[in-house]
Amino acid sequence: MTKRVVTLAHYYTQPEIQQMADKVGDSLELSLYAREAEADIIVFAGVRFMAETAKILNPKAEVVLPDAGSTCSLVTQTDVSALRAWRESYPDHVHVAYINSSAEHKALSDWIVTSRNVDDIIAHLYAEGKKVIFSPDRNMGAYLNYQYGYDMPLWSAVCEVHDKFNETALNEALAAVTGKAHLIAHPESPLPVLKRAEYVGSTSGMLNWVKSFQGDAHAVIFVATEDGILYNMGQARPDLDLRQAPIYAGCQCNSCPYMKMNTVEAVRRAQNGEGIRIDYLTEAQMEAARRPIERMLDFSQRYYA
Template sequence: MQNIEIEQSIENSIKEALKQNNATLVAHYYVSSDLQALAEESGGIVSDSLEMARFGQNSDADTIIVAGVKFMGETAKILSPEKRVLVLDTEANCSLDLSCPIDEFSKFCDQKPDHVVVVYANTSAEVKARADWVVTSGSALKVVQKLHDEGKKVLWAPDKHLGHYVQSMTGVEMLMWDGACIVHEEFKAEGLKRLMEIHPEAGVLVHPESPKEVIALADIVGSTTQLINAAASRPENTFIVATDNGIFHKMKEVAPHKKFIEAPTMGEGADCESCAHCGWMAMNNLEKCLDTLNTGNNEILINNQIIDKAKNSIQRLLDFTK
């Protein structure tokens, strides 16, 4: 009971601090359920990284508090350069972002000047600035198909699994960067098959950052938002879900009477059947949210030239998906 009272006190303090700072809290689907609930209760949003940034851009808030990882704060700053953007922990990173350092990526791009550079949203501001297009997992197929129809050659980064999925669905040859998400890459096809045998009635929902063998077993392959929509709209009452387990909060919210099972990440020597949660996302918590609001720490600052270039590559996507 005492812990609940302490948590409630912190939440109330955050809500008050948000008002005092004219701030809005935007949270990703993969952070803890208490942060997701607080974001919505306080007039913010729970969504994917690009929609989080767009919500902040369209809000009247002077300050955007980002519960997620560092590149999400950077995306918010790119779309709202005049606003103060704070993250809860500057050490909360992303394996896809870290796997694609700007110096190496620029050299990679320079070797293929005839290719259109398409990067996934899970990248640094500098990489977005080097790109021609920024895409999300929900928009990648359509953008790559459009470029192919225009006769363009595509250079893709950083997620190789999402890239191979796009390639398999479109038939478009892409020059591929070798990056992967440490959470999604661990899903195991053999373990998933065994779980499907135990639950033959279950629908299988898979994020395209997963290995191709896992994707091949899916009923629905899609972005976080698309998987949540599928959980609500599909007729199955049980789902096996291959993405970060933080998404279960929203899935249970939109489909409270349905059952959700984590897809297995177990392998030789594994000490849990499914460990599908990003350690960097787990660095976000209520205490850090309140501290960030009170101190103004963890501000995202980006060079104006980088912002201008990165905004162009994001704006292409926003215009295309209107």
């Protein structure tokens, strides 16, 4: 019997990869899709933590990552033993972890969040009188503390792509625009950049902002996130002048090297049975990680229904 293969691709992968996928989305969309996918094999064109999440949510499926090197700096910068000790130093706090984290990291968490629902989930916890610690993204946590007046202790890791966005270079780029300029940004970016942004939100949130933009058609829209999403934005609004925010000396060339390991050849090989299988997680690890992920997904389905 022929096995059913479902291919998922994140917005940050190359356009050719997205065209090979059954579903393209951000972390929340792909997690929801993976949980319900009736698939024998899930090929996940993204990074390892995403493939791990798919396996945790759909353990009966065989989950394949096209390239073994597709990791994330938020994972590599986090020592799980040190994280465990940090968490234990706040015994009366709820540990909220960003989905950009390893399965072992998720297993040490009470809630998982994505950039789309982090504001609402943490507001929900504070409304219940809870105290919160946040990991692993320091920039995202710093923005939440600044924006909402929280005092969350933060873990100290960053996305090496978003952390390169530079306020000085941004100021120069904005000053060079003769007409109207806008800035939208992903919350993994540094706080000085986020303070300047007209909109801060998830990958899909920024895409929706661009789709619904009704301002000056000649305006320049700077986008502070990985350059892959510029393809989707351009497809949706070819009439707009969309540019990636600069990182230094005006350079608009900020790509995630791990996402770009998902080449057409690697994805095609994975669809044909090759690639890295996510088969190393124990049942206990998956169960411990599944609880905070499911808590997040259930909240999101109720809140965004």
